[in-house]
Amino acid sequence: MNAIIKTGGKQYNVENGSLIYIEKLNVEVGKTVTFDEVLAIGDKIGTPLVEGAVVTGEIVKHGKGKKITIFKYKAKKDYRNKTGHRQNYTLVKITDIK
DSSP, rough: OOEEEEETTEEEEEEOOOOOEEEEOOOOOOOOOEEEEEEEEEEEEEEOOOOTEEEEEEEEEEOOOOEEEEEEEETTTTEEEEEEEEEEEEEEEEEOOO
C-alpha cells in the first residue's frame, strides 16, 4: 500500500519499507516519527487530508546533501560572486501506513 504525505513543504509518495530524504527534523536517530498530513492512501484521496490516516517512520540518519554552486555574473561590470550551499536532510524509513 502506498500513501502521499506532506512534510517540509513538499509531498512524498511512500510505501512500507521505503527510504525517503526529507527536510531536516529535530528528532534523534533511532526514534519514530509520525506524519499525520496524509493526502492520499491507496486509492482514497483526501479533501485535502485523509481523516485518521497516519504514516509512521524511523529516523535512520541526518546529513548534508551534495554541494550546489551559485555563480552570479554581470557582463562588462566586473561583478562575479561564487557561493555554495549544502542542504540538511533526514533519512527516514517508512515502517507503517494506517
